[in-house]
Amino acid sequence: MRAFKLIFGGLITLVLLSAQGCTDPGAVMDRNTEIPNHNWAYVNRIKFDVKIDDETIPYNLYLNLRVGGGYRYANIYFLVSQTHLNKKATTRYQKMLANPDGEWLGSGSGNLYSFQLPLRRQYKFPAKGTYHFEIEQNMRDNPLHEVSDVGLRVEKAQ
Numbered sequence: 001m002r003a004f005k006l007i008f009g010g011l012i013t014l015v016l017l018s019a020q021g022c023t024d025p026g027a028v029m030d031r032n033t034e035i036p037n038h039n040w041a042y043v044n045r046i047k048f049d050v051k052i053d054d055e056t057i058p059y060n061l062y063l064n065l066r067v068g069g070g071y072r073y074a075n076i077y078f079l080v081s082q083t084h085l086n087k088k089a090t091t092r093y094q095k096m097l098a099n100p101d102g103e104w105l106g107s108g109s110g111n112l113y114s115f116q117l118p119l120r121r122q123y124k125f126p127a128k129g130t131y132h133f134e135i136e137q138n139m140r141d142n143p144l145h146e147v148s149d150v151g152l153r154v155e156k157a158q
Contacts, residue, residue, distance in 0.1 A: 040144040058121075065115040067147055122157050
């Protein structure tokens with residue numbers, strides 16, 4: 001029994017060390033939220049808090065998006081709100097997801113297509129602190145069908 005505990009403990013340690021080695025050191029935050037039933041309604045705002053420790057360096061911000069093959073459009077409109085110290089700024093984005101011939105621009109796996117859409121490059125946050133982000137779909141369809149996951153990635157710019 002003692003040998004089993006030692007082997008099991010060693011395996012757990014190995015897995016944890018391997019997982020730490022796989023993390024992206026440039027990523028400040030990279031999280032996705034699953035959309036219930038793959039139907040993204042206006043009221044289902046995706047929320048993230050990002051802690052910025054160094055306002056002197058530039059960051060890249062991306063929208064992570066995963067859609068099913070039945071997604072009806074070649075593009076997507078969405079709103080991103082950024083709040084810090086009660087100052088809120090909202091930007092509307094339109095991003096292309098497919099070529100005019102219908103070929104998806106993202107990477108596909110089965111009937112699911114993933115996108116990492118640039119929002120801001122070389123962006124310098126105005127101050128240190130925690131920034132609150134809200135992402136809201138802004139298409140005519142409510143809910144917007146075939147959206148499986150939405151996320152945000154904030155990384156230190158190279």
